[in-house]
Amino acid sequence: MKPTKKKPLPPARSLQLYVHAGRELIAEGCGTILQFDDSRIRFQAGKLEISVDGTDLAIQQLGLSGLIIRGILTDIHFSSQKE
Amino acid sequence: MLARLLGQVVFRAEGPFPERFLNACRKENVPLQRVRRLPEGLSAEIPAGHFKALRLPAYRSRMRVRVAQKRGAGFVRHRYRKRWGLALGTLLTLGILWVSSLFIWNIEITGCLQVDAQEVKQLLETHGFHEGVFTPKMDVLRIRDAVLLEMPELIWMAINISGSYAEVQVRESVPKPEIVPEDCPQNLIAAADGTVLSATVKNGNAAVKAGDTVTKGQLLVSGVLDSKEEGLRLVRSEGQIMARIYDRFTLRCPSVMEEKSFSGRKTTHTTLNFFQFSVNLFKNGSISYSDYDTIKTVKRLSLFGVPLPISYVSVCYEETLFTTRPATEDEQRLLCEKAVADYIAAQYGAAEVLSLQTEMIPQEDGMSVQGELQAVTDIARAVPILSSRE
Incomplete structure (x- = not known):
């Protein structure tokens, strides 16, 4: 298959995170997924990098606007990228 | 739920770059659900309509996509696309069910204590409410009012129709007490x-x-x-x-017993009822016996506990014979005791019997009972006072 022209990622909106009872995380306005594992999901949101640690993690829904992570969440780590 | 109905594909994406694959899917706006990491890649679900859109992200991320499972109505429809008879049969069944729900299949009457439910049912039938009636054009309120007017024993009635089942709830009226005219001395x-x-x-x-x-x-x-x-x-x-009253009485008792027995001859007439229509499953409807007992058995067909409008009525006519014979001593005694009890009930009603002595005396044509009764009862009897104006 012939590759088409690379499309840019949708414009980053302001990041909003909702955590429900440590079992679900809804991230709106997130960017690229950097790591996907059943114990860690790491993704980018603008200049911020967010790492979600836990067990039995899965992406319940993945769309343009964001993603929903389900599993047993233990840590959420924010780190800022240096320019 | 809707996604399941429309069809969904569970797939596995195998390769070394699952994150790239996910990002590529986001770029192409491919909606993924239930994405799980596997040792060889990942597994996810996608609506059947979007499955082809996975090709580009898979190519870009060098992942190989394999279908693990297809589920949903769309795939079932595709599997049975050449078996049009199944679809026709389903449609026909649904159509029959819909049409049959427009008719009353079963009427249940509740709340009858003194009034006979069958009598209420017959009255409802005369006003057009019976099994097999077409419900959309039926004026339930008019029928209810008409039945209540014709049956003063009922004070309230409700006809609740639920699909093909009708429940008729009734409440009986309290009988009017006897009103004694005060101006009658x-x-x-x-x-x-x-x-x-x-x-x-x-x-x-x-x-x-x-x-x-x-x-x-x-x-x-x-x-x-x-x-x-x-x-x-x-x-x-x-x-x-x-x-306290004293009464000496003499009663005559019969000395013969009438006995009922079955000759063994019987005729059964069977009828098949469907709604209001009935089909007789017998040829000759006449009964040749002069005396007979009638035993009617109604067997209603039901499907999964739901009564159907089809019933099987069997009426058995069994010939009876009446013979008389002289009563035995014990029977004679029972007959006399019954005659005395009937006499006391007729004469004194609910009197408290203090003592009762009876003696049976054989007669030429039977038996007579002489008795002496001592009882306590209300002896007052009302008689009107006729004034000179009357």
Whole structure:
């Protein structure tokens, strides 16, 4: 298959995170997924990098606007990228 | 749920770059659900309509996509696309179910205590509400009002139709008490000879007291009152005069017993009913027996506990024979006891029997019973006072 022209990622909106009872995380306005594992999901949101640690993690829904992570969440780590 | 109905594909993406694959899917706006990491890549679900859109992200991320499972109505429809009979049969069944839900299949009448439910059902039938009736054009309120007007025993009725099932709830009216006209003066006289034990007078002038001996027809409570203030006036005497009565009686008892037996000959007529239509499954409808017992058995067909409008009615006519024979000694005694009990009930009602002595005397044409009764009962009997104007 012939590759088409690379499309840019949708414009980053302001990041909003909702955590429900440590079992679900809804991230709106997130960017690229950097790591996907059943114990860690790491993704980018603008200049911020967010790492979600836990067990039995899965992406319940993945769309343009964001993603929903389900599993047993233990840590959420924010780190800022240096320019 | 909707996604499941429309069809969904569970797939596995195998390769070294699952994150790239996910990002590529986001760029192409491919909606992924339930994404799980596997050692060889990942697994996810996607609506069937978007499955082809996975090709580009898979190519870009060098992942190989394999279908693990297809589920949903769309795939089932595709699997059975050449079996049009199944679809036709389903549609036909649904159509029949829909049409049949427009008719009443079963009527249940609840709340009948004194009134016969069958009588209510027959009255409903005369007004057009029966099994097999077409419900959309039925005026339930009119039928309800008509039945209530024709049946004064009922005070309230509700016809609840739920699909093809109708529940008719009824409430019976309380019977009107006997209204005694207050302007009808009366005396109380003795209905039998006896000795007065107690006199409870509610209205009127007591003419006897406890300990008095009275004869049949003697005045017990007078309805004529005379006072200085109001003068002579007539009232309706009311009261209870309890008296010990003595009665000697002689009764005749039959000496033969009538017995009913079955000859063994019987005829069964079977009918198949469908809604209001019935099909007789017998040729000759006449019964040749002069005396017979009728046993009717109605068997209603049901499907998964839901009664169907099809019933199987079997009426059995069994010939009976009546023969007479002389009564045995024990039977004769029972007959006499019954005759005495009937006599006391007819003469004194709910009297308290103090003593009863009976003697059976054989006669040429049967048996007679002589008895002496001592009982306590209310002997007051009302007789109207006829004034000169009447």
